[in-house]
Amino acid sequence: MAILRHLASSNRAISAGALVRALEIPRSSVYELLSVLEELGLVVRTEPGYVLGPGVHELGSSYLRTNPLQRLAQPVVRQLAEDTSATAQLAIIRGWETVYVLKEQSLRSVAVVTATGVRMPSYLTATGRAILAQLPKSEVLAMFQSESSFVTRTGVGPGSLRQLNALLAQTRRAGWAIEHGEVTPGISTLAAPVYDVLSRPIAAIGLSVADPAVGAQAGTEAGAGTEAGAGARADSADRADAGSDDASVTSGAGEVSEDLVERVLAAAAEVTAKLR
Structure with a gap:
């Protein structure tokens, strides 16, 4: 020990x-x-x-299954889905994967693959990045030592540890993460970390919406993705020319709905407060 x-x-x-x-x-x-x-x-x-090593995070994730995280987070995640007419999730990291432990959606939510129990590469998901960005760099290195670790689902996403670290640096500065079409084409997800009593990132709350709802220029974090990611960002920029009625903020990835960002951050902060 x-x-x-x-x-x-x-x-x-x-x-x-x-x-x-x-x-x-x-x-x-x-x-x-x-x-x-x-x-x-x-x-x-x-x-x-x-x-x-990743086994340390696995032990932490096992602990989560016996503590009140899911019970305390469920009403918050449900309310977030209802308030935004979107799909809201609670996720943890197990090894190098994101594991979805809660999912709530409204009648108008978009279809996403984040059912409870589903696992995804943490470097592709907004919830995974929200957690990874707050972990010591040594833990991230232990999870992704090999370049072969980086496989995309849709042709978009980080292809190396260097690219992932660039994404995580932007996420760390912003305090929240975003992915655009890296898990499901046409769907973007915002996420913010949840902390335990020791201020360790133990989970993240995510919100998945169809691209137009995210904002004028929602996209994968600028400057760190693959060429395919750059293409997706260019496509998002083209959509920005049409304008947007929503208030927006700049994330380094373009502009996203300020209201959605604030709601996700508030939900994560509420669960964090309950855990403390």
Whole structure:
């Protein structure tokens, strides 16, 4: 546990030697413990040293299933869907995937693939990015070490860790995430993180709408996607020429409905407050 706590306190990889010095544990014991933790997926060995592995987040997700998160979030997610006539979700991250644990929709909601229990690559989903953006960079690195990890569903989305990090940096600055057509063509999703009592991002609330409802220029975060992503952004910009009656804000991805962003942020803040 001391090794895991020490790795969690750092935003960079830590060598075995540094762990020996910091924790004052015999070198042989440190290597034995690291070997076991690596087999369990709790740490990952990289060239600079060790970082937390995806198994740590899986344990956290398992804890979520036994705590009141879903019970407390359900009325908030339901109200968000009713107020916006859209599809609202609550999602967590398990390993490198987004897992949808709640879904609420109104009679006029768009059809999306985010049924309860469905898993999606977290780097493609707005809910996944909302959580990833608030995690230590070492944890993100542990989840996506290989370029082969990045596979798109619709030809749009980050194709490398560098592109993902650019998206997450924009998401971190904005405080919310957006994806445009990366999970379902013609559907865009906004999402904001939910935090636990220790201020760790443990879930995210998402809102999926048909593209025109998102705003004049909803698109994948600018400058970090693939060429296909750039094409999608250009298409969104073309739609912007038609104008929009909705108030909007600039996210670095273009303009999105300010009202929808505020509603998603408020819903996430409400669930966070309930958990504390």
